[in-house]
Each structure stands twice: as C-alpha cells, then as structure tokens.
Amino acid sequence: MKKVLLLLILINSVFLVHSIEIEIPPKGVSIHLLDNGIKVLLIENPALPMVGINTVVKVGSAYETYASSGMSHMLEHLLFNGTTQWTQKQLYDMSDKIGGYNNANTSDYYTNYMMVTPADKIKTGMEIQAGMLFDSVIPESKFEKEKGIVLEEIAKSLVKPSEHINRSIRQKIYSGHALSLPTLGTYETIKGMSRDKLYTFYKNNYVPNNMEISVIGNFNSKKMLGLLNDIYGKQQPGDVLRTHHYGWSTGFDTSNHKQFNQNVDYVSHPGKEIIIQNFYPILNNTNDFHSLLEVALNTKLNTIKTELLKQFPDQIKSLSFKTHNQPVAQYLQADLNLNNDKNINEIAQSFNLLLKSQTFNISENYLKSESIKSRTAFLKQIEKPHMFGIYNADLIAKKGVGAIFAEFSGTKIKKAGADLNGFQINSNPMILIQLPENGGSKENEQKITTQLFENGDENAVIIAKQNSSSDLLAIHYLVKYKHQHESQKAKDAALLWHDIFGKRMKSETSQSQISQYGLSFTVNDIPFIPMDDIYLSPTFGYIRVEGLATDIKDVIDFLNQQMLTFTPTEKEFNQALEKFKNSSSMSNNKNPSKKLLDKHIDENIYTNKLINFSELPDYNQFLTFGKNYFNPNNMIISVVSKESVEQINQYYKNFSQKSKPLYTGLAHSDELKSSSKSININESIGGEQANLFYGFVKNIDIKDKAALSVLSLILRDNIIFNIRETQGLAYRMSAGIDIQMDKALFYIKLPTQPKNIEVLDKQLADLFNSKFAQNLKQQDVEKTINKYLGKMMFRRLSSINQAYYLAHSYYFHGNINQDENNLNQLANVTLDDVKAVAKKYLKNTHHIKIIIN
Numbered sequence: 001m002k003k004v005l006l007l008l009i010l011i012n013s014v015f016l017v018h019s020i021e022i023e024i025p026p027k028g029v030s031i032h033l034l035d036n037g038i039k040v041l042l043i044e045n046p047a048l049p050m051v052g053i054n055t056v057v058k059v060g061s062a063y064e065t066y067a068s069s070g071m072s073h074m075l076e077h078l079l080f081n082g083t084t085q086w087t088q089k090q091l092y093d094m095s096d097k098i099g100g101y102n103n104a105n106t107s108d109y110y111t112n113y114m115m116v117t118p119a120d121k122i123k124t125g126m127e128i129q130a131g132m133l134f135d136s137v138i139p140e141s142k143f144e145k146e147k148g149i150v151l152e153e154i155a156k157s158l159v160k161p162s163e164h165i166n167r168s169i170r171q172k173i174y175s176g177h178a179l180s181l182p183t184l185g186t187y188e189t190i191k192g193m194s195r196d197k198l199y200t201f202y203k204n205n206y207v208p209n210n211m212e213i214s215v216i217g218n219f220n221s222k223k224m225l226g227l228l229n230d231i232y233g234k235q236q237p238g239d240v241l242r243t244h245h246y247g248w249s250t251g252f253d254t255s256n257h258k259q260f261n262q263n264v265d266y267v268s269h270p271g272k273e274i275i276i277q278n279f280y281p282i283l284n285n286t287n288d289f290h291s292l293l294e295v296a297l298n299t300k301l302n303t304i305k306t307e308l309l310k311q312f313p314d315q316i317k318s319l320s321f322k323t324h325n326q327p328v329a330q331y332l333q334a335d336l337n338l339n340n341d342k343n344i345n346e347i348a349q350s351f352n353l354l355l356k357s358q359t360f361n362i363s364e365n366y367l368k369s370e371s372i373k374s375r376t377a378f379l380k381q382i383e384k385p386h387m388f389g390i391y392n393a394d395l396i397a398k399k400g401v402g403a404i405f406a407e408f409s410g411t412k413i414k415k416a417g418a419d420l421n422g423f424q425i426n427s428n429p430m431i432l433i434q435l436p437e438n439g440g441s442k443e444n445e446q447k448i449t450t451q452l453f454e455n456g457d458e459n460a461v462i463i464a465k466q467n468s469s470s471d472l473l474a475i476h477y478l479v480k481y482k483h484q485h486e487s488q489k490a491k492d493a494a495l496l497w498h499d500i501f502g503k504r505m506k507s508e509t510s511q512s513q514i515s516q517y518g519l520s521f522t523v524n525d526i527p528f529i530p531m532d533d534i535y536l537s538p539t540f541g542y543i544r545v546e547g548l549a550t551d552i553k554d555v556i557d558f559l560n561q562q563m564l565t566f567t568p569t570e571k572e573f574n575q576a577l578e579k580f581k582n583s584s585s586m587s588n589n590k591n592p593s594k595k596l597l598d599k600h601i602d603e604n605i606y607t608n609k610l611i612n613f614s615e616l617p618d619y620n621q622f623l624t625f626g627k628n629y630f631n632p633n634n635m636i637i638s639v640v641s642k643e644s645v646e647q648i649n650q651y652y653k654n655f656s657q658k659s660k661p662l663y664t665g666l667a668h669s670d671e672l673k674s675s676s677k678s679i680n681i682n683e684s685i686g687g688e689q690a691n692l693f694y695g696f697v698k699n700i701d702i703k704d705k706a707a708l709s710v711l712s713l714i715l716r717d718n719i720i721f722n723i724r725e726t727q728g729l730a731y732r733m734s735a736g737i738d739i740q741m742d743k744a745l746f747y748i749k750l751p752t753q754p755k756n757i758e759v760l761d762k763q764l765a766d767l768f769n770s771k772f773a774q775n776l777k778q779q780d781v782e783k784t785i786n787k788y789l790g791k792m793m794f795r796r797l798s799s800i801n802q803a804y805y806l807a808h809s810y811y812f813h814g815n816i817n818q819d820e821n822n823l824n825q826l827a828n829v830t831l832d833d834v835k836a837v838a839k840k841y842l843k844n845t846h847h848i849k850i851i852i853n
Contacts, residue, residue: 025405030221034233037209041401042224043216045382047469049793051217052116052385053126055133056396058212059205061183062108062326063242063250070185071201073106074150074193079113080104081142083131088142088725091128096783099790100125101386106183108326109251110397114389116794119218123227130231133206143195148728151191154184155688155753156731159591161271165434168267169333172432173279175258177328178250207238212396214404216385252327260329264431272436274338276348278355278429282323282330287395287407288416290323292370293332296360296420297321302575304354308336312347315339327398332425341435348431356425365512367417371410372518376548378408379472384797450806451645452816459656460635463806463816464645467799471642473517473549474799475559476542478636478807479629481663483538490617490625494541496576497626498523500568501543510562517555519547539667540811541629544800552643556651563630564655570619577616593852594751597691600681600850605697605745606670633661636811638803667812672697672743675846684853690754693850694764695747698841705739706825707833708841712737713784714776714834719748719767729756735767744841754853761851765844773838778831785826792823 025031028044060072080102082088095102098121104113113133117125157163167182174180185193213232215224242250249256260281282290301319308316317337324331336351338344381388395403406412453462482494502523504510522544524536536542547555568576617625628634632655639648675697700708716736723729733750746768752760796802809818 028221029405031402032225032228034208034229036233036235036237037207037211038228038232039212039401040225040228041212041214041396041404042219042221043214043382043388044219044221045216046218047467048217048383048385048797049118050116050385050797051119051122051125051215051219052114052389053122053129054115054214054216054385054389054393055113055129056212056214056389056393057111057113057133057206058109058210058397060106060108060110060397061181062178063205064178064181065245065248065250066181066189068197068201069181069189070150070183071193071198072111072205073184074146074190075138075198075202076104076106076111077146077150078138078142078198079132079136081146082137082139083135084137085131085135086128091132093783094124094128096787097779098124099786099793100128101790101794102128103386105390105393107394108179108183110393112389112393114386116217116386118790118793122217122219123231126227126231130235133211134235136202138195138199138202140195143198145725145728147190147193149724149731150184151187152728152731152752154187154190156751157182157184159593159687159689159751161269161273164269165271165273165275168269168432168434169277172265172430173324173331174326174328176247176249177254177257178248179326179328204238204241207240208232208235209237210240212401214388214392214396214401216382216388249328254328257328260427260430262428262430264433266433266435268435268437270437273434274341274344274436275434276336276338276344276351277432277434278334278336278348278352279432280332280334280355280425280427280429282325282332284416284419285325285327285330286412286416286419287325288413289419290325290330292362292413292416292420293360293423294321294323295366296362297332297334297358300358300360304351304358307354308347308350311350312343315342315347334429344433352429358424360423361421362417363508363511365508365515367414369511369515369518371413372515372548373520374408374410374413376472376518376520376546378404380546380798383472383799384794386794449645450816451649452810453645453649455649455652455656457660458633458658460632460637460652461810462649462652463636463638463803463810464643464648465638465640465802465806466643466645466648467640468642470640470799471549472640472799473545473547473552473555474640474803475545475556476638476800476803476807477545478638478804478811479541479543480634480636480667480811481539482541482629484663485625485629485634489615489621491615492580493617493622493625494629495524495580496573496622497568497630498541498543499576499579500572501563501566501630503572504562504566513558514547514555517547517550519545519555521545537667542804544804546800549641549643552641552648553651556639556648560652560655564632564657566626566630567623568626573619573622591687591689591691591751593685593687593689593691596683596685597693597749597850597852600852601693601749602670604679604681604848604850605673605695607673628659628662631659631661632656633659634663636807638807640799640803666814670740672738672740672745674699674743675848678846679848679850681850682853683851686853688753689751690757690851690853691749691751692757692760692852693747693749694767694847695745695749696768696844696847698744698746698843700739700742700744700841702742704837704840706822707829707837708737708739708744709826710781710784710788710829711773711834711837712739713788714773714780715746715768717784718772722767723748723750723760727759729760746842746844757851757853764849765847768842768844770838770842773835773842776831776834781829781831781834785829789823789827 030042032040034040064071080091098117100115100117102115104111113129115125115129171180247256305316305319315338317339320335322333324333334355381391392404395407448467450465486493502521505521719735720733723733730750730752735748738745748767796805805819806816810816
C-alpha cells in the first residue's frame with residue numbers, strides 16, 4: 001500500500017506541521033457507500049474460482065443485558081429457518097444446489113454472515129443471504145427446536161473447565177458491561193426467551209445502516225456494485241435503538257463499567273487447575289501493541305518461571321500470558337498454574353514483583369519481519385473469502401471496512417514497537433484465584449502446471465505446481481512414517497522436533513535472514529476452522545511455510561540449509577519436553593464421557609495396525625529419531641509458486657543425505673474390524689452430557705466407493721436434520737459412512753443431554769434403512785454432489801492446502817492426481833448408483849451400540 005504524507009501548514013505567526021499517514025487501497029480494492037447506509041468493501045481476486053460475501057451486522061453479546069443474554073446468537077440460528085419467500089429446506093437446498101457455503105458466527109460486537117459460491121452463482125447466494133438478513137420470519141414452529149439446539153451448544157461448552165474459567169475472567173474484568181456476559185447466553189436466558197421479543201430485537205438491529213459488507217473473489221467491481229444495490233441497497237434503513245439500563249453499559253459505552261479495582265477474588269471451576277490470574281490495565285488499544293506485548297512477555301517467560309522455582313520449588317507448574325483488547329478496557333492477563341495451594345500469597349506477591357521488574361524491547365529485524373508478514377496476511381486471506389470474513393469481522397464491526405488497509409499495511413507494527421520499547425508494568429493488579437471444585441478436580445485464465453519428481457533414495461520427493469499469477473510462495477513438507485519412527489522408544493518425538501524447529505525459525509538470528517520474505521511457519525497445528533480442517537495423522541508430520549515469492553531460490557536454499565544442519569540442543573529438548581508434558585496434563589481434563597466413548601470405539605471397531613507405546617525419548621534417542629525422521633529421503637515436499645516446475649526441482653538437487661530410508665511404501669493406518677455379533681455397551685459416569693455411538697461394519701466392493709461416498713453425504717444430512725433440526729436433540733454430531741479400503745462403517749455419533757438417551761435409543765436402528773433412498777430424486781443427488789464439491793473447493797483455495805493435497809495423494813495412493821480423480825468420480829455418480837448401493841449395503845446385521853451416560 002502506498003503512503004501519502006499530507007502536510008497541513010497552519011499559519012498564525014507559528015507554523016505547525018502535522019503528519020498524517022494515509023493508506024491507499026491496492027489495485028482491485030475499493031470502498032463504496034450504498035444509499036441506505038451499508039458500507040461496502042470490494043476486493044477483486046480474479047485467480048479465485050469463487051466469490052464470498054461477508055455481511056457484518058453490528059450487534060452481538062456486547063449489546064445485551066442479563067434479560068436478553070444470548071439473543072444475538074439465538075437470532076443467528078433462527079435466520080436459517082426460513083424467510084417470507086423460502087422455507088428452511090428451500091434455503092438449504094438452494095445453497096447446496098449452487099455449491100455454496102452459507103454460515104454465520106456471533107461474537108461480542110458482531111454477527112457475521114458468510115456466503116461463498118462459485119463465481120457464476122454468487123447472485124443466487126447474495127439473494128439467499130439478503131433474504132435471511134432482511135426477510136426472515138422467525139417461525140414459531142421452529143423456535144422451541146432452535147432453543148434445544150442452543151441449549152445443547154451451551155451444555156457442550158460447559159463440559160470444558162476452560163469455559164468456566166473464561167466466564168469468570170470476563171465477569172471480573174468487564175463488570176457492569178455486557179462484555180461480562182457469555183456470547184451463547186445461559187440456560188435460563190435461553191429457556192425464558194420469547195419469540196416476540198426476539199423478533200423485535202431482530203427488526204431493531206438488522207437494518208442496512210447497522211451493517212458493513214466485504215466481497216472477495218472473482219468478479220467485476222462495477223457489476224458487483226450493481227448487484228449489491230439491487231439486492232441489498234433497496235432495503236430501508238432504520239433507527240437502531242440502544243435502550244439505557246440503570247447500572248449497565250453496552251456497546252462502546254463505559255459509563256457503568258466498574259473501573260479497575262486492585263482486589264482479590266476467588267472462584268471455583270470444574271477442572272483440576274489452581275491458577276493465580278493477575279490483570280494489569282493497558283492504556284494502548286492497538287492490536288499490534290497487544291500482539292507485540294505477548295511476544296515480548298513470552299521471551300521473559302522462562303526467566304520468570306526459573307526465578308519463581310528457585311523460591312518455590314515443585315510448586316510452579318506453568319506460566320502464560322495473554323491480552324484483552326476491547327473498546328471498553330484493555331488488560332494484560334498473567335496466569336500462574338500451581339501444583340498445590342501452599343504459599344499462594346507469597347507466590348502471588350513474588351509473581352507481581354517479577355512482572356513489574358521486566359522491561360521490554362522488540363528488535364528492528366523482528367518488527368521488519370512482522371511488517372512484511374502483515375502485508376502477506378492480506379494476500380493469504382483473500383485466497384479464502386470465508387476466512388477473510390471470520391478474521392476481520394471484529395475489526396470491521398468496531399472500526400469499519402476502511403480500517404482494513406491500515407491493519408495490513410505494516411506501518412502500525414513499527415509504531416507499536418516504538419511504544420513497547422521501554423514499556424514497564426507500573427500498577428498493582430486485580431487478582432483472580434481460580435480454584436478447583438471439591439478441592440481439585442474466467443476473465444483471467446491461467447496455465448497451471450503440476451509435476452512429480454522422484455529423485456532417488458537419498459533425496460526428497462518433489463511435487464511442484466506453477467501458478468504464475470500468484471505472488472505467494474507455499475512450501476509443504478510432509479514428513480513420512482511418523483509413528484513408525486516414534487515407535488523406536490521416541491513417543492511424541494515428532495511433536496517435540498517440529499516445535500523446536502519452529503522456535504528456531506522465530507529466533508532473532510533466523511528472522512534477520514528471512515525477514516525480507518515474510519515467512520510464516522506452521523509446525524504442529526490442528527486447524528478447527530470450517531473448510532480448513534486438515535487434521536494431523538499418526539502416519540505423518542508436517543511443516544508449512546508461506547511467504548512472498550520475491551526470491552524463491554534464496555528462500556529454498558535457506559530452508560534446505562536449516563533442515564540439513566538442524567540439531568536440537570539438550571536445553572531445547574528439555575524445554576519442549578516440559579512444555580508438552582504440561583500441555584498433555586491440561587488435555588486430560590477433556591470431557592470424560594467422550595473420552596470413554598472414543599476408547600470403546602477404538603477397541604471394538606478398529607484393528608490398530610499402529611504400535612502402542614508410551615516411552616518418551618531421552619536426548620540421545622531423540623537425536624537418533626531426528627536423524628532418520630527429519631531426513632530428505634523421508635520427505636515429500638510440495639511447492640506452489642510462480643516459478644517453473646523444473647526450476648523448483650533444481651533448487652532441491654543438493655537437498656539430500658547419503659543414507660537409505662528406514663521405511664518405504666504407501667502410508668497405512670487403522671483398519672475396520674469385521675463383526676460377527678452385535679455389541680452393546682452401556683456405562684454410566686454422570687455429567688452434563690452423555691455420549692452415544694451406533695453403527696455397523698460392511699465388506700464392500702471398491703468399485704462402489706464413489707457411490708457410497710455420495711450415499712454417506714445424503715445419509716448424514718438426513719440423520720442430522722432429523723436429530724438436530726427436527727427434534728433439537730443435539731448441537732454437534734456426526735453420521736455417515738467411513739470407508740476404509742474394502743470395508744465401510746455406517747455410524748452415528750453424538751453428545752446429548754442424558755435425558756435424551758432413551759428417546760434416541762429407540763430410533764437408532766431405523767436411521768439406517770434403505771427405504772429412504774428409494775424416494776430420492778435426481779435433484780437430491782445433484783444437490784448433494786454439488787454441495788460436497790463446493791466444500792472441497794473451499795479446502796483447496798489456499799496455495800498451502802493445494803500443496804498438502806498433492807503430497808497426501810502421493811503418500812497414501814502413489815498418485816499425485818488421486819485427489820482430483822476421487823472428486824471427478826464423485827461428480828459422475830448417478831441416482832441409480834446411489835439407490836443400488838443403498839439397497840446393497842444398508843442392511844444392519846451386527847450392530848455396535850455404545851452409550852456413556
């Protein structure tokens with residue numbers, strides 16, 4: 001983005017010069033104001049096959065009271081239940097027929113609606129979204145059902161100790177303001193909510209002048225602006241009334257927010273952690289300052305923890321920092337997790353003094369790197385239109401679409417760095433002691449070329465994809481046979497190895513070399529974001545690298561050298577080991593009902609071909625593991641860039657080691673067991689939620705895989721619509737057909753309230769019945785296939801995900817085109833194919849039923 005320096009010279013015997021930084025939108029980006037008050041951001045990206053429209057309605061839990069808590073979120077659910085023109089089923093069918101993704105999410109200051117479709121279908125997608133926003137009927141017949149779903153969602157959240165902990169934090173730091181309320185609402189507010197009051201809330205807030213829209217993808221701005229005026233612009237504006245409540249503030253109002261108070265509160269939660277939480281006020285409200293402060297504090301973390309352990313041996317478990325940045329108030333939160341409740345007062349006092357003694361400094365190299373990454377983030381986000389809305393809805397709701405340019409310019413980071421240098425915590429904190437309960441418990445067609453290079457036993461396999469229109473560089477390292485290498489007395493070694501490598505890449509030494517490329521590294525994550533849920537597997541580890549494609553050879557040379565010479569120090573090993581031991585301890589607090597259910601599923605349904613082991617490595621074993629695992633001959637490297645595929649392969653000609661790979665062949669994982677008798681398991685452990693599984697295993701003909709995949713999608717939608725939408729008996733659930741080689745598991749799995757188990761139990765056998773398939777029509781199959789293919793397009797929007805699927809296809813099937821072939825086979829499935837496999841396989845002979853109550 002260009003910067004223009006505007007000099008304002010005020011002449012009155014003294015010349016005053018005021019410097020203002022103005023961000024000019026990049027090419028293809030424009031902002032418009034419709035006559036009815038909707039502000040619109042248009043971002044053209046002709047390389048995408050899709051268009052996404054994100055509408056931010058500026059209402060969320062920050063505008064609610066105890067009486068209306070949860071209304072924004074409840075309304076988000078109900079807007080999918082029908083309009084004056086279309087029923088709920090018609091809305092779903094229309095979206096599926098065009099391969100669209102229609103979703104929404106609610107937060108503090110906004111409710112965000114996302115509609116993404118293939119480029120030529122966006123008009124229909126916009127009509128669907130506008131109908132929901134302006135013409136929803138909030139049907140009385142659906143109201144109680146939707147209450148049931150939201151109550152299930154609340155129950156699911158309250159299973160986690162972290163939700164109780166976070167609720168207590170919000171009540172502490174935002175007392176007297178709506179930000180103290182949970183976004184989902186509470187059991188009682190949802191139960192007592194009336195349809196008429198919600199409808200009034202809807203009509204008051206869902207008016208054009210309370211909305212901002214962003215459109216990203218393959219479109220012409222002039223034509224898109226015409227569509228926006230025709231579909232959204234003709235809606236009438238209205239007055240958004242914010243009722244004043246005595247002693248209570250909403251939105252941006254701070255008049256009743258309880259000011260910072262240096263006191264100590266105690267609260268209980270259902271987990272096992274003893275936590276001292278200090279909250280310090282911050283006077284800087286920029287996102288960049290808060291991000292940099294968290295980075296700076298994490299560099300001090302080990303120093304502070306080491307000093308505390310000297311004073312209080314065996315009592316300090318872990319230490320963490322985060323910041324809260326809301327228009328109402330800004331805080332630094334410092335958490336200290338303890339092994340026991342001894343000496344809490346002394347520990348809290350020492351903790352406070354250590355924090356206040358720290359001064360902070362961010363290096364110029366780091367700021368330069370983060371500045372470039374900020375600009376790179378804009379390019380990455382506009383590759384995924386739905387993610388642009390998710391990432392930026394909060395910023396748009398608080399500051400408007402125009403704030404996008406400054407956010408991604410990189411200039412604010414330098415200012416934040418200057419503000420942070422020399423920063424010190426001066427005030428005493430508010431303290432919250434969290435104790436466990438009970439003492440602890442097509443205009444721009446482009447040539448796309450992809451090629452596989454198998455370079456011999458000593459080299460990595462290289463898959464190169466050329467996309468000449470993109471300035472992004474995406475490199476995906478799929479490191480093979482993770483579990484097999486870890487089985488050599490090296491439990492979780494890949495997790496540790498990747499984590500240490502990621503930290504090395506964030507070090508000041510590495511950043512000084514790569515700052516000009518804006519490289520970001522993902523080494524160990526499990527994304528839970530819709531349409532990006534590519535999960536980790538026991539069969540491989542991965543490292544993702546994304547950055548600017550300014551000098552691809554230098555980037556690859558640097559990464560090759562780093563990987564070939566990478567040897568973790570013993571100190572790094574011990575720090576990583578301690579970190580993940582603490583992380584593992586925290587993860588053991590998850591829903592015990594679900595944990596037990598998953599255990600029974602693994603034991604009764606899958607033949608575990610992977611070795612079970614529990615021995616953590618020592619340092620020497622860890623290095624032996626890395627020598628074999630983190631070896632070029634054990635990697636598949638996928639590169640998506642503007643460089644030719646031949647040139648990319650040349651860049652890796654020296655990336656090799658003279659050793660034979662320990663393991664070869666295609667990847668494998670668990671297999672399904674054949675069942676010769678029915679299995680019934682019913683255990684009672686108590687709790688807010690029960691968990692249920694029902695299914696059966698069938699041998700299948702591999703030629704039926706594509707048709708079974710389509711049947712799975714139809715069956716899943718049919719079951720989920722029945723259980724969730726019609727009866728309101730679950731919030732999140734899964735169902736369908738899991739195909740593994742020559743076997744298929746037909747199943748339903750869901751958490752629900754214990755009182756619903758008896759109702760569900762009576763229905764299970766009838767959920768898998770071939771009769772429903774005989775009533776299917778061609779349009780049902782077409783809708784299902786288009787919906788699924790649209791979802792798959794989402795998963796492959798970003799360059800880095802494209803790289804992943806190429807590597808995955810080669811590793812699991814020996815063919816880089818297998819992913820594409822599978823999608824093509826699905827596209828050719830007919831109605832007769834689906835009916836045939838339903839008749840052939842939907843015969844429940846030996847069921848497996850597991851109920852954990």
